[in-house]
Amino acid sequence: MKLSRRSFIASVAAAGLPTKVSAALPRPVAFVNVNVVPMDGPHVLRGQTVLIRDGVVAALGRGIVPPAEAQSIDGHGRLWVSPGLADMHNHCDTRHDMAVMLAKGITTTLNMGEARNSYVGRLRLAIERGDTPGPRAFAALAVDGTSEYGHLILKTAEDVRAALRLASTNRYDFLKVYNNLAPEVFHTLAREAPIAGLPLVGHGVAKVGLARQLAAGQRMVAHAEEFFYTYFPQPPENDPLAAPEPSAIDGAVELIVRHGAFVVADLLTYARIAEQWGQPEAVQRFLESPSAGYVAPSVRAAWPLANYAKRHGSLSRRLEFLHAFVRAMSAAGVPLLSGTDAPDIPGLAPGFALHDHLRYLTRAGLTPFDALATATRNAGGFIAATKPGGVPFGTISTGARADLLLTASNPLEDLRTLETPLGVLAGGRWYDAASLAQLLASVKGIYGQASAPARPLDSARAAGRSHLIGTVNARDVHIDPCLGDPSATRALISMRSPARG
Numbered sequence: 001m002k003l004s005r006r007s008f009i010a011s012v013a014a015a016g017l018p019t020k021v022s023a024a025l026p027r028p029v030a031f032v033n034v035n036v037v038p039m040d041g042p043h044v045l046r047g048q049t050v051l052i053r054d055g056v057v058a059a060l061g062r063g064i065v066p067p068a069e070a071q072s073i074d075g076h077g078r079l080w081v082s083p084g085l086a087d088m089h090n091h092c093d094t095r096h097d098m099a100v101m102l103a104k105g106i107t108t109t110l111n112m113g114e115a116r117n118s119y120v121g122r123l124r125l126a127i128e129r130g131d132t133p134g135p136r137a138f139a140a141l142a143v144d145g146t147s148e149y150g151h152l153i154l155k156t157a158e159d160v161r162a163a164l165r166l167a168s169t170n171r172y173d174f175l176k177v178y179n180n181l182a183p184e185v186f187h188t189l190a191r192e193a194p195i196a197g198l199p200l201v202g203h204g205v206a207k208v209g210l211a212r213q214l215a216a217g218q219r220m221v222a223h224a225e226e227f228f229y230t231y232f233p234q235p236p237e238n239d240p241l242a243a244p245e246p247s248a249i250d251g252a253v254e255l256i257v258r259h260g261a262f263v264v265a266d267l268l269t270y271a272r273i274a275e276q277w278g279q280p281e282a283v284q285r286f287l288e289s290p291s292a293g294y295v296a297p298s299v300r301a302a303w304p305l306a307n308y309a310k311r312h313g314s315l316s317r318r319l320e321f322l323h324a325f326v327r328a329m330s331a332a333g334v335p336l337l338s339g340t341d342a343p344d345i346p347g348l349a350p351g352f353a354l355h356d357h358l359r360y361l362t363r364a365g366l367t368p369f370d371a372l373a374t375a376t377r378n379a380g381g382f383i384a385a386t387k388p389g390g391v392p393f394g395t396i397s398t399g400a401r402a403d404l405l406l407t408a409s410n411p412l413e414d415l416r417t418l419e420t421p422l423g424v425l426a427g428g429r430w431y432d433a434a435s436l437a438q439l440l441a442s443v444k445g446i447y448g449q450a451s452a453p454a455r456p457l458d459s460a461r462a463a464g465r466s467h468l469i470g471t472v473n474a475r476d477v478h479i480d481p482c483l484g485d486p487s488a489t490r491a492l493i494s495m496r497s498p499a500r501g
């Protein structure tokens with residue numbers, strides 16, 4: 001049964017998030033007389049009609065006459081259509097997170113570890129069927145060699161095979177390697193995971209190093225700053241927050257280009273950590289920002305427990321280095337991806353963070369086209385390269401997946417227009433501005449009504465999820481965005497189990 005737009009909004013208003021949007025395939029949609037930013041190059045196409053049928057772009061051009069049954073959206077020559085956005089590194093996994101992301105124009109998401117089983121096995125399918133609103137959702141299973149970060153532990157080749165079977169059965173898309181894997185386990189993964197249809201993505205592995213990891217076939221590096229920990233020369237002991245020499249950048253870029261690896265240029269993540277490093281008032285500022293209203297209360301309650309604010313010194317030199325590194329990768333044609341690590345790190349709200357991230361990329365010197373490419377065409381290129389055989393996305397052309405944003409102005413002139421889309425087409429399903437606003441209002445209302453956990457233990461458990469168990473990061477200056485601050489973890493562990501302190 002199809003719900004009309006009006007009844008869809010009514011159902012949202014009556015019952016919080018809709019449980020049913022449309023189980024049937026949506027009817028065709030036609031954007032008429034719109035300007036298109038196809039993202040296959042830094043150019044625009046004016047006065048186009050884009051016809052969407054069965055979830056893909058069926059036709060694009062001038063003078064196309066939409067079929068009578070199509071839902072027609074007239075741009076009057078003034079409105080713009082660009083590809084939906086992709087956040088390719090986050091830890092969002094609830095239906096509220098998915099609703100917020102969709103409302104902010106995100107039509108593809110990659111959860112990079114520790115997602116709830118209900119997200120991996122159920123919520124993603126519900127979104128794909130159109131039963132609940134959200135982006136198309138991918139998931140990586142995080143594996144490590146010790147309990148330090150709380151991930152699934154693999155010690156032997158048999159463990160690797162068991163993990164690959166489980167990951168396949170549960171329809172994970174990627175295997176995410178983590179810091180403490182033993183070299184022989186990493187190499188077994190590198191050989192066998194791709195054969196099992198599970199390409200390797202993830203961190204630098206301390207005892208392997210990114211140079212050997214990329215040579216062994218790891219397809220994506222989960223954070224640009226991973227190169228600090230397992231590629232660039234380490235800082236001197238008396239200056240642990242020093243940045244590498246800029247002259248080291250060329251070698252790293254050459255390595256990445258040689259292996260055709262994708263890199264998540266998560267400048268915003270590192271910048272947010274730098275902002276709160278030794279600055280407790282920064283966390284307070286994040287909590288008071290409007291976007292914090294779209295962060296689950298349990299996660300929000302845990303933000304002040306992160307210990308970045310109690311650190312000493314400044315990350316400014318490392319942040320500056322990362323800007324130069326990202327700029328150099330972009331100039332060399334490295335396919336950079338956008339990722340935010342939302343929502344566990346204070347200051348990173350689902351959906352909202354991606355827009356902040358795009359701005360940071362332009363601040364680092366990328367053109368708006370190159371910045372937007374990290375969240376559109378490069379994400380499509382990454383999935384096409386690692387999970388071949390699917391419907392292409394990330395650019396607008398005939399046959400591409402119908403993940404599109406309608407905006408008031410040209411995003412290549414001002415990326416901020418993407419923050420408030422006039423409508424989102426996700427897998428061919430159309431959400432107009434009123435529906436998107438209603439999604440945001442519903443989540444904010446639900447979060448507002450929910451009382452934040454009163455006991456610190458509850459918020460710690462909620463925020464840390466399985467990250468909580470383990471010992472403290474031995475590498476003093478390794479900031480692990482996927483984990484949160486190690487000293488916060490220590491505090492949480494001692495609260496939870498003083499005996500293990």
Ligand SMILES: [Zn+2]
Nearest residue numbers: 112341481482
């Ligand atoms: Zn992460």
